[in-house]
């Protein structure tokens with residue numbers, strides 16, 4: 512997926528004016544926000560589970576090498592082959608080599624954000640392999656040639672009418688408008704792909720060190736088809752997804768579907784351990800690719816807590832910025848608050864300059880995060896890095912330098928702020944509202960600024976004391 516995070520501001524403006532998108536984003540409130548609140552309320556000890564989950568993730572990150580080696584030993588003992596990919600290009604190379612080795616002409620995929628990170632579909636298609644997305648949302652996006660806009664509901668930005676038009680055009684069948692009928696049509700077409708594919712590609716929500724198991728949670732059953740029908744299964748995931756034991760996994764699974772889709776548990780939880788044994792149905796070859804791509808760099812740094820992330824999407828569902836502009840504005844795979852940290856961290860702060868600013872700092876993301884990631888604190892840290900590296904626009908840097916110089920001279924500061932209060936008071940006129948203010952015209956374009964009374968706080972305080 513092409514990175515266009517530098518254009519966040521311009522794209523956010525476009526998305527705010529997109530009436531269809533705004534209507535679609537309303538669905539977040541009912542389906543996800545309320546659903547999560549209801550499911551969380553079912554658990555009396557939700558906060559205790561959150562604390563335990565955060566501790567599990569921290570234990571993993573602090574001993575990542577040990578757990579990954581244990582995972583590799585146990586996965587290999589059960590017939591899987593573990594590959595280590597330092598970069599996304601390595602993932603693409605490994606999968607293309609496997610496709611060539613096994614004579615793969617068609618691959619079916621279940622949803623994988625890591626494969627989006629790698630732009631794997633493009634690499635496979637360039638190598639002559641047909642790739643078919645089988646998660647319904649991802650399938651729709653593949654037909655529409657669009658990237659996902661949400662990590663668990665990739666097609667949240669599209670209306671039913673748009674999907675009806677798309678299916679009628681691409682499937683060359685009579686236009687349907689009923690969601691059940693649309694789903695059945697996609698299922699019927701996908702079934703032939705499941706049966707004729709040579710390779711199944713999945714992500715992994717978690718991998719379990721003590722058993723060498725990979726796990727995916729899905730709601731459509733496509734994941735099971737992808738992992739069991741083709742003769743080759745390739746699972747791709749980030750190195751941070753390892754958990755020590757099945758018991759730890761059970762703790763995290765109490766949080767993931769609740770936080771993601773407001774479900775007690777997802778329809779399918781598929782654990783895959785090794786290759787098919789004689790008499791079993793399943794792949795003859797199982798390859799697991801573990802991707803670093805910047806993750807190990809975070810260990811020991813001030814972004815380390817981000818490695819706890821279990822990709823549930825709750826932070827974006829509850830974020831007023833995401834709720835207003837949707838996922839495409841963020842310009843890469845990961846949108847919302849988690850993307851505002853992961854994107855600059857993975858692709859470079861200079862390539863995603865506005866994302867740490869894409870927050871009201873209301874802290875709701877941190878409140879709902881099931882593994883207690885202090886997202887606003889991390890965004891604040893990234894803002895500090897922007898200033899330290901001189902990445903902010905020169906006007907902003909000059910203005911802040913001037914303000915800092917002035918604020919260190921109390922008498923001068925009092926005099927300047929007194930003049931500013933009087934000027935703003937006059938600008939407010941009889942209505943006492945400032946409709947346009949140079950230098951912050953972006954702010955006043957959407958709202959009026961109440962004019963001050965013409966006196967600073969210091970002046971009012973001094974007068975009261977007198």
Ligand code: SF4
Pocket residue numbers: 770819820821822823824825826827849876879880881882883884
């Ligand atoms: S940062 Fe937290 S809330 Fe957001 S996706 Fe990751 S785990 Fe979920």
